[in-house]
Amino acid sequence: MAARVLGRAGRLAAVVRSSAVRLQLRLHGSAGLRFGSQASFFPPLGDAMLPSGSFNNHVALITGGGTGLGRAMTATLSQLGAQCIIASRKLDILQRTAEEISSQTGNKVHAVQCDVRDPQAVSQCVDQMEALTGLPDVIINNAAGNFVCPSERLSPNAWKTITDIVLNGTAFVTLELGKRLIQNQKGASFLAITTIYAESGSGFVVPSASAKAGVEALYKSLAAEWGRYGHRFNIIQPGPIRTKGAFSRLDPTGAFEKATIDRIPTGRLGTPAEIANLAAYVSSNYASWMSGAVIRFDGGEYVSLAGEFNELRSVTPDQWKILEAMIRNTKGS
Numbered sequence: 001m002a003a004r005v006l007g008r009a010g011r012l013a014a015v016v017r018s019s020a021v022r023l024q025l026r027l028h029g030s031a032g033l034r035f036g037s038q039a040s041f042f043p044p045l046g047d048a049m050l051p052s053g054s055f056n057n058h059v060a061l062i063t064g065g066g067t068g069l070g071r072a073m074t075a076t077l078s079q080l081g082a083q084c085i086i087a088s089r090k091l092d093i094l095q096r097t098a099e100e101i102s103s104q105t106g107n108k109v110h111a112v113q114c115d116v117r118d119p120q121a122v123s124q125c126v127d128q129m130e131a132l133t134g135l136p137d138v139i140i141n142n143a144a145g146n147f148v149c150p151s152e153r154l155s156p157n158a159w160k161t162i163t164d165i166v167l168n169g170t171a172f173v174t175l176e177l178g179k180r181l182i183q184n185q186k187g188a189s190f191l192a193i194t195t196i197y198a199e200s201g202s203g204f205v206v207p208s209a210s211a212k213a214g215v216e217a218l219y220k221s222l223a224a225e226w227g228r229y230g231h232r233f234n235i236i237q238p239g240p241i242r243t244k245g246a247f248s249r250l251d252p253t254g255a256f257e258k259a260t261i262d263r264i265p266t267g268r269l270g271t272p273a274e275i276a277n278l279a280a281y282v283s284s285n286y287a288s289w290m291s292g293a294v295i296r297f298d299g300g301e302y303v304s305l306a307g308e309f310n311e312l313r314s315v316t317p318d319q320w321k322i323l324e325a326m327i328r329n330t331k332g333s
């Protein structure tokens, strides 16, 4: 009897061992489910989520509002009734965007040239804004600079350029407006756009990771300090959303796009309209109790990268039968 049981266990172990070799070969050959196919479960919606008029009589400043995600946020706020000011270095691009959005929504978008690295330029931009619209109710710090680069190739000026735009630029805009709003006893919503690797850090984008982490510390600190002046401070950490500015500097050949999508549990990139809806909600009076929040908006990419067993997604149900048998076979060992 004992010999029969031992014989059966031995045969099972042999089957399991040979199946395990086949399984290993197949895994190394990247067999299994294609993760990207899950996108059909998560179709993006493009229309504005908040009721129309949610930003009537509101003024919004969006840095970097001429392109990419900043442009999408400006379009949504403008559609919902806000008077917007968009600010960055390239006046021609800002003016084109402002005209296009104004003509679509019927609400004025103003273009103001400003390099956020220069505190004097920021102060002049706010002067111009005060003259055009008065002080803002909504401030979105969205302007940024970035490129992939091995850290050993970074010059001091490369480091300074990125950290000046991202951390110092956000601080200059926030402090200049904060002081004037406090003086005028006017409350406002401040939103900073960071990135998921502000939390984890990331190789090859080290100046950006360091500066975005600084922006998060700045906003969490001011959420605690300036609530007494009527100011809210929140952070959105986007995952990958296709924009010319980001993709041309972070994946110039397009070689990494498929791998990026494959690791996102919702199987696709985000869209500018989706983040614009979230930014509009966070900046609106519907979110008046939200301050100090850090909202990760990445289709699940961060947790997907973090969990050390997540690669087991590529194991098929048949392969699981084998793995389970192997694990159960360890009983008593």
Ligand SMILES: CC/C=C\C/C=C\C/C=C\C/C=C\C=C\C(=O)SCCNC(=O)CCNC(=O)[C@H](O)C(C)(C)COP(=O)(O)OP(=O)(O)OC[C@H]1O[C@@H](n2cnc3c(N)ncnc32)[C@H](O)[C@@H]1OP(=O)(O)O
Pocket (backbone or CB within 6 Å): 144, 145, 146, 147, 148, 149, 153, 154, 155, 156, 157, 158, 159, 161, 162, 195, 208, 239, 240, 241, 245, 246, 247, 249, 250, 251, 256, 257, 260
């Ligand atoms: C594996 C991933 C695969 C796929 C994913 C794809 C995409 C997205 C996924 C996630 C995104 C997550 C986060 C995104 C964060 C972002 O911020 S994206 C937004 C990017 N947008 C921009 O950067 C727009 C603005 N950028 C610019 O204007 C320029 O690129 C700038 C360089 C940042 C600034 O221009 P400026 O004219 O002021 O500066 P320069 O004089 O040209 O350069 C200053 C110094 O930097 C050095 N430099 C410039 N480029 C590089 C480079 N590519 N590599 C190394 N060094 C560089 C330059 O030489 C200067 O230094 P110096 O020579 O010592 O003087």
Ligand SMILES: NC(=O)C1=CN([C@@H]2O[C@H](COP(=O)(O)OP(=O)(O)OC[C@H]3O[C@@H](n4cnc5c(N)ncnc54)[C@H](OP(=O)(O)O)[C@@H]3O)[C@@H](O)[C@H]2O)C=CC1
Pocket (backbone or CB within 6 Å): 063, 064, 065, 066, 067, 068, 069, 070, 087, 088, 089, 090, 091, 093, 114, 115, 116, 117, 141, 142, 143, 144, 145, 165, 169, 193, 194, 195, 196, 237, 238, 239, 240, 241, 242, 243, 244, 245, 246, 247
């Ligand atoms: N797209 C993505 O996948 C992700 C984006 N993000 C973040 O989203 C935000 C928007 O990025 P995205 O739209 O993709 O990229 P863009 O390159 O389109 O946007 C960056 C904007 O910043 C402005 N800008 C750059 N330098 C300065 C400066 N010195 N002064 C003022 N404005 C400046 C640029 O305008 P100009 O050249 O006219 O100055 C541009 O409009 C950024 O904060 C980025 O870090 C975060 C994670 C993922």
